[in-house]
Amino acid sequence: MKLLFDLHTHTLASGHAYSSLKENIEAARDKGLLAMGTSDHAKSIPGACGPLFFKNYKIIRNEIMGVRIYKGIEANIMDRKGTLDVPEGLLKTLDYVIASLHLPA
Numbered sequence: 001m002k003l004l005f006d007l008h009t010h011t012l013a014s015g016h017a018y019s020s021l022k023e024n025i026e027a028a029r030d031k032g033l034l035a036m037g038t039s040d041h042a043k044s045i046p047g048a049c050g051p052l053f054f055k056n057y058k059i060i061r062n063e064i065m066g067v068r069i070y071k072g073i074e075a076n077i078m079d080r081k082g083t084l085d086v087p088e089g090l091l092k093t094l095d096y097v098i099a100s101l102h103l104p105a
C-alpha cells in the first residue's frame with residue numbers, strides 16, 4: 001500500500017517531537033507523499049504551543065518542496081460532551097482538527 005499523505009505529525013515547537021517542520025516536509029517529500037499536515041498539540045498538554053503559534057500558520061505556504069501542506073491542530077477532548085481545548089475562532093482558521101484523548105490533558 002502506498003501512502004499518499006500523513007496528517008498526524010508533530011514538531012519541535014511543541015516539545016513533543018524531535019524534528020522541525022522543515023525536516024518533516026523533507027521526509028514527506030522523500031517518501032513521495034502528495035500532502036502532509038502539521039498538527040501540533042493544543043494547549044492542555046504541558047509544553048504545547050499557544051494560540052499564537054497556530055494563528056501564525058498563515059505564513060506557511062500551501063505547498064513546499066512539492067508537498068501540499070495542511071495546517072492543523074491536535075486538540076484535546078476535555079469532557080464527556082466533547083468540548084475541545086481550542087477556541088472556536090482558532091478552529092475556523094485551520095485546515096483540519098484531530099480530536100484526541102490524552103491523559104495529561
Ligand SMILES: [Zn+2]
Nearest residue numbers: 008009010074
Ligand atoms: Zn499526536
